[in-house]
Amino acid sequence: xxxxxxxxxxxxxxxxxxxxxLDIDERILKLIELVEFNKSPIDDIKTFTKPVDLGIIEGGxxxxxxxxxLRSFRKNCRILVSLGECAIMGGLPAMxxxxxxxxxxxxxxxxxxxxxxxxxxIPNDEELPIVLDKVYxxxxxxxxxxxxxxxxxxxxxxxxxxxxxxxxxxxxxTYDMIKFD
Amino acid sequence: MAQExxxxxxxxxxxxxxxxxxxxxxxxxxHVPEEAVARVAAHLKLSEAEVRGAVTFxxxxxxxxxxxxxxxxxxxxxxxxxxxxxxxxxxEEEAGCRFGEVTADGLIGLFSTSCIGMSDQEPSAIINGVxxxxxxxxxxxxxxxAIKTGKPVRDMVTAWGDGxxxxxxVRSMVSNNIRKKGPVIFGPFESGSAIKNAVARKPEDIIAExxxxxxxxxxxxxxxxxxxxxxxxxxxxxxxYVLCNADEGEPGTFKDRVILTEMPQLLFEGMAxxxxxxxxxxxxxxxxxxxxxxxxxxxxxxxxxRRENLLGNNIAGSGDFSFDITIALxxxxxxxxxxxALLESAEGRRGEPRxxxxxxxxxxxxxxxxxxxNVETLCTAAxxxxxxxxxxxxxxxxxxxxxxxxxxxxDCERPGVYELEFGLTVQELLDIVGAKDAxxxxxxGPSGTCLSRQDxxxxxxxxxxxxxxxxxxxxxxxNMFEIxxxxxxxxxxxxxxxxxxCRVGNTLLKGKLEKIMAGRxxxxxxxxxxxxxxxxxxxxxxxxxxxxxxxxxxxxxxFRELYEEAIDRHxxxxxxxxxxxxxxEAARLTHRQPIMGETSHE
Numbered sequence: 112x113x114x115x116x117x118x119x120x121x122x123x124x125x126x127x128x129x130x131x132x133l134d135i136d137e138r139i140l141k142l143i144e145l146v147e148f149n150k151s152p153i154d155d156i157k158t159f160t161k162p163v164d165l166g167i168i169e170g171g172x173x174x175x176x177x178x179x180x181l182r183s184f185r186k187n188c189r190i191l192v193s194l195g196e197c198a199i200m201g202g203l204p205a206m207x208x209x210x211x212x213x214x215x216x217x218x219x220x221x222x223x224x225x226x227x228x229x230x231x232x233i234p235n236d237e238e239l240p241i242v243l244d245k246v247y248x249x250x251x252x253x254x255x256x257x258x259x260x261x262x263x264x265x266x267x268x269x270x271x272x273x274x275x276x277x278x279x280x281x282x283x284x285t286y287d288m289i290k291f292d
Numbered sequence: 293m294a295q296e297x298x299x300x301x302x303x304x305x306x307x308x309x310x311x312x313x314x315x316x317x318x319x320x321x322x323h324v325p326e327e328a329v330a331r332v333a334a335h336l337k338l339s340e341a342e343v344r345g346a347v348t349f350x351x352x353x354x355x356x357x358x359x360x361x362x363x364x365x366x367x368x369x370x371x372x373x374x375x376x377x378x379x380x381x382x383x384e385e386e387a388g389c390r391f392g393e394v395t396a397d398g399l400i401g402l403f404s405t406s407c408i409g410m411s412d413q414e415p416s417a418i419i420n421g422v423x424x425x426x427x428x429x430x431x432x433x434x435x436x437x438a439i440k441t442g443k444p445v446r447d448m449v450t451a452w453g454d455g456x457x458x459x460x461x462v463r464s465m466v467s468n469n470i471r472k473k474g475p476v477i478f479g480p481f482e483s484g485s486a487i488k489n490a491v492a493r494k495p496e497d498i499i500a501e502x503x504x505x506x507x508x509x510x511x512x513x514x515x516x517x518x519x520x521x522x523x524x525x526x527x528x529x530x531x532x533y534v535l536c537n538a539d540e541g542e543p544g545t546f547k548d549r550v551i552l553t554e555m556p557q558l559l560f561e562g563m564a565x566x567x568x569x570x571x572x573x574x575x576x577x578x579x580x581x582x583x584x585x586x587x588x589x590x591x592x593x594x595x596x597x598r599r600e601n602l603l604g605n606n607i608a609g610s611g612d613f614s615f616d617i618t619i620a621l622x623x624x625x626x627x628x629x630x631x632x633a634l635l636e637s638a639e640g641r642r643g644e645p646r647x648x649x650x651x652x653x654x655x656x657x658x659x660x661x662x663x664x665x666n667v668e669t670l671c672t673a674a675x676x677x678x679x680x681x682x683x684x685x686x687x688x689x690x691x692x693x694x695x696x697x698x699x700x701x702x703d704c705e706r707p708g709v710y711e712l713e714f715g716l717t718v719q720e721l722l723d724i725v726g727a728k729d730a731x732x733x734x735x736x737g738p739s740g741t742c743l744s745r746q747d748x749x750x751x752x753x754x755x756x757x758x759x760x761x762x763x764x765x766x767x768x769x770x771n772m773f774e775i776x777x778x779x780x781x782x783x784x785x786x787x788x789x790x791x792x793x794c795r796v797g798n799t800l801l802k803g804k805l806e807k808i809m810a811g812r813x814x815x816x817x818x819x820x821x822x823x824x825x826x827x828x829x830x831x832x833x834x835x836x837x838x839x840x841x842x843x844x845x846x847x848x849x850x851f852r853e854l855y856e857e858a859i860d861r862h863x864x865x866x867x868x869x870x871x872x873x874x875x876x877e878a879a880r881l882t883h884r885q886p887i888m889g890e891t892s893h894e
Contacts, residue, residue: 175875175887212877235882242878247869254816254865 115164119151122177123204124170127263128195134266159187166191171201172247176240185253193255196262205246310640323357349642351624359394359401361439365417368407368543369778370701374414382429386436407543408582411701412469420445461589469708474695486561486674491610498569505681506693511666512760523653524570527661534566534575535664541626542737544762547697548667550709556593562670567615575617626786631664644788645834688714692753700725702765719748731768738779739839741846779843794837797828807868813859814866
């Protein structure tokens with residue numbers, strides 16, 4: 112049997128969850144034996160080149176590109192996992208959800224003291240993704256199969272989840288792994 | 293602000309006076325100004341945050357002006373069924389402001405409020421403490437016109453209701469709507485008889501008699517009253533208290549309103565009997581603010597009892613039994629009907645439930661053993677002392693002795709209060725009240741259960757359907773989802789906010805419900821509703837949170853087919869998210885095309 116294929120993406124997140132993936136340290140050598148990576152910032156593969164077994168999403172959706180990427184993950188991945196607070200709940204970026212997007216953009220690009228008078232413009236290049244009215248958790252946009260909580264989830268949680276899914280066995284997260292306070 | 297200083301200074305420097313002071317300030321200024329917050333805090337040696345916290349907790353207190361005439365229009369489901377929407381529109385058009393706002397001249401403020409205990413005569417509103425019932429757009433037009441001329445709101449009531457509603461001290465248009473009198477609450481009662489009978493016996497005998505009668509609490513939870521009194525009596529303490537819970541806030545319930553109007557002395561004698569049984573000298577009636585129009589009436593009854601030596605020192609020649617009753621007013625908060633929240637509120641704080649144990653019978657009002665009983669329970673106990681446990685047990689069923697007051701509202705010919713023996717079926721009640729084609733019956737209010745026709749053979753009794761007595765009837769033409777949504781709005785509004793599952797969970801449940809109502813539901817949404825509802829039930833610390841998902845959970849169970857029809861059964865997942873909608877505002881700001889014509893990629 113060929114190795115299971117994994118893809119990852121960081122949407123409206125801080126890459127902390129990806130850092131936590133790398134925190135599995137030397138176990139990454141074993142991981143490479145167990146799985147094959149496809150589209151992911153870790154190997155810098157930009158587009159899906161084959162069907163993927165497991166998609167891992169960090170971050171929620173704050174702009175149209177996030178939505179596009181998330182939907183392409185749903186389309187190409189058999190199993191989709193929300194990794195970390197931002198993917199599951201919107202996280203820190205969602206703190207703007209109580210403020211109208213108009214106010215956010217005007218504060219950032221028009222009214223802020225650090226904006227030079229000649230630069231007062233809300234970025235509008237057609238190449239830029241469009242900012243959404245709110246930050247959305249991934250499961251409100253597509254169907255998500257599993258959720259791994261944490262900010263970031265510890266390397267041990269990620270390792271346990273990855274190996275469990277690859278080996279097709281139930282997840283065994285002990286209390287201390289999911290106790291955050 | 294000299295006057296305001298007087299308002300504050302005339303109160304004792306006792307933190308438990310906080311709500312009374314805030315009420316005085318609110319009444320005087322129409323709101324609680326910032327300077328008043330600081331002065332109240334200084335007077336009571338509290339932090340400003342504590343004062344502000346109390347102000348913002350209760351519906352009828354406000355940090356911002358609410359208008360010289362403040363309209364609180366009931367927003368319960370029975371109000372909506374009787375035409376609230378048109379009445380609200382009339383208020384807005386005539387006053388010239390929206391609900392939640394005050395007119396530019398500060399004359400009129402329009403606000404929504406939770407059930408005010410008038411479900412049998414909706415739509416209803418409280419304007420400057422005066423209750424208006426059976427409102428119509430035309431009546432509203434006249435009302436607002438009169439307010440604008442500066443006429444006192446009290447003078448706008450021209451026709452009184454029946455019974456004591458007509459008395460000089462009440463003068464209210466509220467109707468009692470007593471449809472069926474039974475032997476316990478509305479049976480004949482001679483002034484002083486219960487107290488005199490009680491003090492001639494030993495307190496232990498009183499408790500034994502109540503225990504023997506198997507009286508269960510009438511608020512809905514059904515705790516054995518005799519046992520509660522016994523626990524309280526056995527606690528070692530220098531003081532004990534009797535608290536009567538007259539914070540009848542469960543939407544659709546209004547029986548206590550009628551008891552307080554017509555049988556207040558029976559209630560007060562019940563409190564005195566309880567006081568004698570547990571060894572208390574003080575009783576407190578916690579009266580919901582919505583019923584403040586009955587306060588003068590109740591005070592007069594208390595005064596009369598004092599004159600007859602039925603309250604005060606050496607009651608009825610007992611030698612050593614002294615007992616008196618004071619009235620504490622709420623300020624609009626459903627959760628204060630929860631007994632430990634009621635204690636917090638009675639002590640002048642935000643009405644947030646306490647952790648239990650210790651239970652109120654151990655550590656209650658002012659940290660002393662306290663028995664908190666429902667209005668109807670105390671009345672019933674007084675009658676048991678008078679007529680004996682055997683008399684009481686001859687009525688009702690094996691485990692549910694006696695009668696129960698039912699507050700019946702909604703789609704029926706004769707809404708009102710019915711005193712009926714426990715054990716009758718839902719269908720029997722529907723026949724009595726004239727509800728020929730009932731489609732659904734909400735028993736016990738939003739926190740209770742919603743029954744479909746196949747359950748109409750079930751019985752009102754603690755063995756089967758235990759209830760505080762709220763019965764709301766819905767005809768087949770009603771939209772069940774709108775009813776459930778109204779109930780969820782109620783819990784979202786009334787959650788004290790302490791427990792996250794209740795504070796956040798109910799908002800999430802309502803969001804899911806709206807998604808389904810908008811035709812974007814899937815099987816996954818039904819599973820989520822069930823799972824989240826169970827979490828809220830399990831992880832909230834008081835009865836409000838534990839029962840708050842019931843509108844959804846009980847209709848999911850009893851009206852499953854409605855949900856199944858509303859969802860797309862062929863899809864495992866339907867997003868609520870619409871990229872076009874979500875990107876619209878930012879696209880507009882940057883003069884770009886929003887993303888159009890998108891569909892689900894599932």
